[in-house]
Amino acid sequence: MPSKAGTTRLVIVESPAKAKTISGYLGPGYVVEASFGHVRDLPRNAADVPAKYKGESWARLGVDVDNGFHALYVVSADRRQQISKLVKLAKEVDEIFLATDEDREGEAIAWHLVETLKPKVPVKRMVFHEITKPAIQAAVANPREIDRDLVDAQEARRILDRLYGYEVSPVLWKKVMPKLSAGRVQSVATRIVVERERQRMAFRTAEYWDILATLAVANAGEGPRAFNATLIALNGDRIATGKDFEPTTGRVRAGAGVVHLDEGGARGLAARLEGRPFTVTRVEEKPYRRRPYAPFITSTLQQEAARKLRLSSQQTMRTAQRLYENGYITYMRTDSVNLSETAISAARRQIVELYGERSVPPEPRRYTGKVKNAQEAHEAIRPAGDNFRTPGEVAKELSAEEFKLYELIWRRTIASQMTDAVGSSVSVRIRAVSTSQEEADFGATGKTITDPGFLRAYVESSDDENAEAEDAERRLPTLVKDQPLTADELAAQGHHTQPPSRYTEASLVKALEELGIGRPSTYASIMQTIQDRGYVTKRGQAMIPTFLAFAVIGLMERHYPRLIDYDFTASMENELDEIAGGDHAAVDFLTAFYFGSSNGAGDQDIARSGGLKKLVTENLSDIDARSVNSIPLFTDEEGREVVVRVGRYGPYLQRELPGGEQPTPAATGEGEESGPQGDRAPIPEGLAPDELTPEKVHELFLGGSGERKLGDDPATGEPIVLKSGRFGPYVSSGERKSSLLRSQTPDSLSLEEALRLLSLPRLVGVAPDGVEVFANNGRYGPYVKRGEEFRSLESEEQMFTVSLDDALALLAAPKTRGRRAAAPPLREMGVDPLTEKPLVIKDGRFGPYVTDGEFNASLRRGQTPEALSLEEASEMLADKRAKGPAPRKKAAAKKAPAKKATATKKTAAASKSTAAKKTTTAKATAARKAAPAKKAAPKKATASPAEE
Numbered sequence: 052m053p054s055k056a057g058t059t060r061l062v063i064v065e066s067p068a069k070a071k072t073i074s075g076y077l078g079p080g081y082v083v084e085a086s087f088g089h090v091r092d093l094p095r096n097a098a099d100v101p102a103k104y105k106g107e108s109w110a111r112l113g114v115d116v117d118n119g120f121h122a123l124y125v126v127s128a129d130r131r132q133q134i135s136k137l138v139k140l141a142k143e144v145d146e147i148f149l150a151t152d153e154d155r156e157g158e159a160i161a162w163h164l165v166e167t168l169k170p171k172v173p174v175k176r177m178v179f180h181e182i183t184k185p186a187i188q189a190a191v192a193n194p195r196e197i198d199r200d201l202v203d204a205q206e207a208r209r210i211l212d213r214l215y216g217y218e219v220s221p222v223l224w225k226k227v228m229p230k231l232s233a234g235r236v237q238s239v240a241t242r243i244v245v246e247r248e249r250q251r252m253a254f255r256t257a258e259y260w261d262i263l264a265t266l267a268v269a270n271a272g273e274g275p276r277a278f279n280a281t282l283i284a285l286n287g288d289r290i291a292t293g294k295d296f297e298p299t300t301g302r303v304r305a306g307a308g309v310v311h312l313d314e315g316g317a318r319g320l321a322a323r324l325e326g327r328p329f330t331v332t333r334v335e336e337k338p339y340r341r342r343p344y345a346p347f348i349t350s351t352l353q354q355e356a357a358r359k360l361r362l363s364s365q366q367t368m369r370t371a372q373r374l375y376e377n378g379y380i381t382y383m384r385t386d387s388v389n390l391s392e393t394a395i396s397a398a399r400r401q402i403v404e405l406y407g408e409r410s411v412p413p414e415p416r417r418y419t420g421k422v423k424n425a426q427e428a429h430e431a432i433r434p435a436g437d438n439f440r441t442p443g444e445v446a447k448e449l450s451a452e453e454f455k456l457y458e459l460i461w462r463r464t465i466a467s468q469m470t471d472a473v474g475s476s477v478s479v480r481i482r483a484v485s486t487s488q489e490e491a492d493f494g495a496t497g498k499t500i501t502d503p504g505f506l507r508a509y510v511e512s513s514d515d516e517n518a519e520a521e522d523a524e525r526r527l528p529t530l531v532k533d534q535p536l537t538a539d540e541l542a543a544q545g546h547h548t549q550p551p552s553r554y555t556e557a558s559l560v561k562a563l564e565e566l567g568i569g570r571p572s573t574y575a576s577i578m579q580t581i582q583d584r585g586y587v588t589k590r591g592q593a594m595i596p597t598f599l600a601f602a603v604i605g606l607m608e609r610h611y612p613r614l615i616d617y618d619f620t621a622s623m624e625n626e627l628d629e630i631a632g633g634d635h636a637a638v639d640f641l642t643a644f645y646f647g648s649s650n651g652a653g654d655q656d657i658a659r660s661g662g663l664k665k666l667v668t669e670n671l672s673d674i675d676a677r678s679v680n681s682i683p684l685f686t687d688e689e690g691r692e693v694v695v696r697v698g699r700y701g702p703y704l705q706r707e708l709p710g711g712e713q714p715t716p717a718a719t720g721e722g723e724e725s726g727p728q729g730d731r732a733p734i735p736e737g738l739a740p741d742e743l744t745p746e747k748v749h750e751l752f753l754g755g756s757g758e759r760k761l762g763d764d765p766a767t768g769e770p771i772v773l774k775s776g777r778f779g780p781y782v783s784s785g786e787r788k789s790s791l792l793r794s795q796t797p798d799s800l801s802l803e804e805a806l807r808l809l810s811l812p813r814l815v816g817v818a819p820d821g822v823e824v825f826a827n828n829g830r831y832g833p834y835v836k837r838g839e840e841f842r843s844l845e846s847e848e849q850m851f852t853v854s855l856d857d858a859l860a861l862l863a864a865p866k867t868r869g870r871r872a873a874a875p876p877l878r879e880m881g882v883d884p885l886t887e888k889p890l891v892i893k894d895g896r897f898g899p900y901v902t903d904g905e906f907n908a909s910l911r912r913g914q915t916p917e918a919l920s921l922e923e924a925s926e927m928l929a930d931k932r933a934k935g936p937a938p939r940k941k942a943a944a945k946k947a948p949a950k951k952a953t954a955t956k957k958t959a960a961a962s963k964s965t966a967a968k969k970t971t972t973a974k975a976t977a978a979r980k981a982a983p984a985k986k987a988a989p990k991k992a993t994a995s996p997a998e999e
Contacts, residue, residue, distance in 0.1 A: 061144040062177070063137065063164060065151050066922050067884045068376040069182065073150065076184040077191070082140060086151070087133055087885070087922070090163050091124045093213055099125050112217050114210050116664075120641045122210055126167060129929025132885065134167060141170045148194060153178040153429070154384055155631065156572055159205035162197050181381040181435040204631035207640060211235060211623070214645055218667045219607075219614065226676045227602050228699065232584055235620060236569045238607060240577050241586045242615050243562055244554055245596045245604045251741040252684075254550035255301035259291050260317035264493055265540040266329055266481065268528045277539060278527050280481055280493035285310045285320070287490070293548045301548070317543035323485035329493070329536040333480040339498060341472040341521060343505035345388040345418040346431035346464050349571030350564045352383070355463070357557035357592065358512035360455050364556045364575040366918050370456045371432070373920065378435055379445065379453075380460055384572040386564075387429040388418040390467070394430070397439050398468040405441075405465075406507055412470050433464040452918065466509035472521070474500035479530055483538070497527035550741070553593040567621035583911060588737075595739045598682055598695050598702035606679040611666065684743055693748055695734065704732040704743075704751055735797070762802040764809070771805050773797055782808050792828065792847045807851060812836075816855030824858050826850040837862050877916045883925050890924050892916045906931040 062083045064070050074083040093113035094100045100110045104123060107115070115121040126134055141147060147170050151157035161176055175194035179186040212235055219233035262282040282290055291309040296302065303311050312320070347355070349368075356367040371383035390398070395415045402411050418431075434440060434457070442458040449457060481493040500506070506522040554562065556578045563569045569577060581587045586600035607615050623644075629635035647662030682695040684704075691706040732751040734743070750759070759773045764784050771784045780797045781790045782805040789808040791800065812827035815835065824837045826844070833844040835858040842861045844850060853861075877899055880890035888903040892910070899916050900909045901924045908927035910919065 058146065059144045060146045060148055061137075061140050062148045062150050065157070065160065066372075066376060068373065068922070072182050072376060072378055073187055076182075076187040082144065084137060084140060085133075085884070086137065086160065086164060087130060088926070089127075089160060090130050090134060090167050091126045093122060093209065094125050095127075099127075101125065112213060114213055116214075116645055119638050120210055120645075122206065124163070124166075127929075129885065129926070129932060137164070138168055141168050141172070144172060146172055147174045148177045148191065149174065149197070150177045150179070150190070152384070153180055153382055154572060155201050155205040155208075155570075158198055158201040159209075162199075162202045165197070180430050182376060182378040183436050185437065186435075200633040201631050203637045204627050207630055207637035208627055210641060211627075211644065214641070214663060215614070218663055219611065222667055222671065222674070223603055223606070225671070226606060226674050226679055227697065228599065231599075231603060233603070233607070233614075234580070235623065236563070236573060236577050237580050237584070237586075238604075238615050239566075239568055239617065239620050240559060240563060241581050241596065241600050242604050242607075243559060244581070244587055244594050245600050247551060247554055248596050248601075248740050250298070251550040251553070252743075253299045254741075255297075255299060256550075257293075257296040257301035257303075257548045258313070258545060259293070259296070259548075260312040260314055260543055260545050261290050261292075262317055262321050262324070262491075262493075263542045263544050264324075264329070264481075264538050265542075266493075266495075266536045267539050268530070268534070268536060275526055275528055278495055278497075280479070280495040282320075282491060283494040284492040285312075285489060293546065296548050298548070298550070314543065314545060317545075320485060320489065320491065321541040321543050323487050323489065324483050324491060324538070324541055327483045327485060327538070329481050329483045329538055331479060331530050331532055331534040331536065332482045332492075333478075334530050334532055335478045337476050337478075339472075339474040339476045339500070341504075341506075343416070343466045343469055343471070344463065344509070344511055345420070346390055346433055346467045347460055348386050348388060348420070348431060349384050350386070350560045350574060352432055352460070353560050353574065354557035355459060355512060356456060357555055359459060360452075361592070362452075362456075364560060364578040366452075366915070367456065368575040369918055369920055369923070370452050374449075374453055374457055374460075375435075379440075379449070379457055380435055381430055381433050383432050384570075385429040385432060386420065386571050388420045388431050389429070390417075390433060390464075391430055393437050394433050394464070395468060397434075397437055398465055401439050401441070402465060402469055402508075406469070410469050410504065410507070412468075416468055418467070431464075432460055434461050439464070462509040466505040469505035469508060470502070472500060472504040472506045473502045474498060474524075477527055477530075479527065481536060495527060497525045499524055499526060553595060555592040555594060557592075559594060566617050567624055568617065570624075579911065590737075590739070598697050598734075598740060601682045601695075601740065602680050602697040605682070606674065609679070610670065610674055614663075614666075682740075684748065685745060687745065687748075695740075695743070701736075702734050704730075704734060704748060706730050706752070759797075761800065761805050764806065771802060771809070773800060773805070784809055790828070794847060811850065813850060815853060815858050818855075818859060824855060824862070826853055826858065835861060842866070878919075880919075880924050881921050883928065884921070885925050885929060890921070890928070892919065892924075901927060903928055 058080055060081050062070075062073065062077065062081055063086055064073060064083065065086055065088050067085045067087075070083045070085045074081070077083065094110075097105075097111070100113070100123070104110045109115045109117070110123070113123045115123070147168075149161035149164055151160040151164075157178075158176075165174055174197075176197050177190040177194045179190040215235045216232060219238075220231060223231040223233060264280045264282070265277055266280055267277040284290060288308065288310045291303060291307070291311040295304055295307045295309050295311075297304055303309060345351075352371065353364045353367050356362040357364070360367075362370070368383065371380065374380045375383050399411050399415065439461060442454065442461055445457060446454055475498075477497045477499075479495045479497075481495070483491050483493070485491060500522065503522060510520055510522045552558075559578065560574045563574065563577070581600075582589065585597060586603065587594050587596055589595070604615070613619050626635060626640050630637050630640060643662070645662050645664055647665060680697040682697070684693045684695060686692050687706065693704060693706045695702050696705050730752055732748075734751070738747075761771045761773055761782070763770055767785065769785045771782060773780060773782055780800075781788055782800070784805075787809045789811050791797065791808070795804065812825040815824045815826050817823055818837055822838050824835060826833070826835050826849070828834075828847065828850060831843070833847050833850045834841050835844060835853060837859075840862050842864070844853065844861075876891040876893050878892040880892065880901065882888070883890050883903055886903060888905075890901055890903055892899055892901050895907075895909075898909060900907045901919065902908075906928050908924075908931050910916070
């Protein structure tokens, strides 16, 4: 769409990829440039605060709480170059179009651009939900003004998160551990995960039995001859199933009125039913109908991508972002299930083409969202355009990950406009009387789908991996009341109750959504934040809270329960919505929350307590650091309480000293004990809280260091023990020690492998000049050594197999520069849009990292070299550049030489020094024995509440 003759327009979008796509849709006279996301924000640290504000009491917060919560915004160092470019372009054009995303965040970025660029030409806001030529041209033709209510709501959210993070996080630093963080949404998300783990820790399994009968009809017509039925009642009383047991005791619930069969009871009953006649007592047939699922919103897309494609929330959103920016799907941050009339028409046309007219219902389907606070004006996630492209049409244009996600979105959208799946379901009851005259009732169900409808295009997955797929059929023979059956087999079946499943990223997003907490744009970042902060780790798809999370949530539950209350957090979302709708003033909301002076706004409980500021400062002395850093587990058989302590070097186990003596108060800082504290044992890394059973704890306390005996050395008779040390697991026997290899794990290490490790360093042979040649494992991997000459081996296995001739040949070869030849990069990213330097991803000692040759940035947990986008890599390096190079350690100043002393003074000093050294060494040894194995401290995190 060409601009008016002689008119030049600047269109500002958020990313270079989007700018490239949009520029292709606009004619001459348009300049399309990217802002690279947010152009300014509250200061991240003291260094970001402009000089003229450094003396202000509120500068630390970046918000003047005493003057209408005025925010101090600064342009980050990595954005200054781009802002200068935009300022220059703004002076050269006649009009500016702000084309940032169509949500509150995008609206706020548009406002920040105006405030930063201070343009002298007209500024208009253009919005679109898909990047297609018709949508972009329509957006240019129908611009609007910036919506200040949306901007106010986003600014209130940002300030709220800053106040929460900067006031609550320092409490965690003082009482739990330095550099922790709290957040309005991240703390609630962590609480949800911790509560689920508590349920698992309190869970006690129960065993119950039933009988599976394989029954057959005498003269089968259509359908199968045999089918399975399960025992459901005995003498009129229902047989106990998993739901009938108390999860914390493993006992049958009081008043359940069920028969609890054990193994003997089930096997005995099966034997008494052997050869007895079975008769159909009831047949109920009902029509089956299943409506299609609504189109994707952000949370359901993340859930299904996790189930079907095994993608994390971050990976899903990154891939969806690329699809959106390149014009394949509509905007991917939405909580609305609405489809436009254009989209409905496109879907219905394509259904007719692919599946026939019978697959389209007479009337279009329209959906209503169930998400609290949903913004229904937006549209669901769907293929872009007025005519949807099939996955086959775009396959060659997309990467494998992009193709799979596009196909998922396409199928869900098409299915949402198809006919219902219909069929029939049948429920059958069968009775047999045992030789002891017991009436045993069996049940069976069947399902037949006569018209799959939308199931032709899409079947939703379940978080329960054992759940039956919705398109699965269970066919039964044609049965009628009083029909005789014979039992081909009667098998007693044992079952165990299961603890509640851990949350996955997908199910946690679903839980937050159902509670009305957070926004579609924040879910992926929240999932990443609670992992980056060290509160949650992942084992496969499962999210496991750390004991650090237990300590943090325990503190907040006891002292700030309102701040992590689900209803309270959701109510804040409601009030932000009211601000966005122009029905509420942001200043009133923030005042009530922070100071407690309520004008009918804000949470009344917080208001009555005097507001957040008073809440976190007045009662700080009431928080007992030792208590919040102690997580009780159980009392052992000797009456000693076993607890997990969260220390500065990681969590460890502790139990009371014999006789009930209590450990002494903290002496080295709040929450950290010193001196004799009773039995301690380190907790191996990767052990989940619910795995600290009494049996496991007893094992960890063996020897006070969690050691495990593997066997005895057949040559020396000495025990070979697997231990956990400061630098990881190792094996020990007598004076010999050896760390495990990278390819080995403590759980699977055998005695034979341990003996092999203890053979290191291995004497390979003696060189012609009489010098011994050894093979060993070192800090940088396996190597061979002759005197002071070292050469790296290619594999760990070579330490045990390399011959003397091969070792000598390797030692005779010239050294390669550095330890090894430089490995090729894992991936070449392209040119950094900010610095125009080539970016590559390399594999380093601590994992993959992105580099421009001058600055390096490690990939975070959850990020993969394949999925990292160029924009993300550019931002990571920009953050590194903003911080500057790491300061070098200064060399210790040389001490002036001491004056000469007399022989008597020298002797006395030497004697005194020797005694002091012995005392210090003894104390250090004792401390090392008492202290748990040192573990890597959690990743440091600032209190910045940029994440919720």
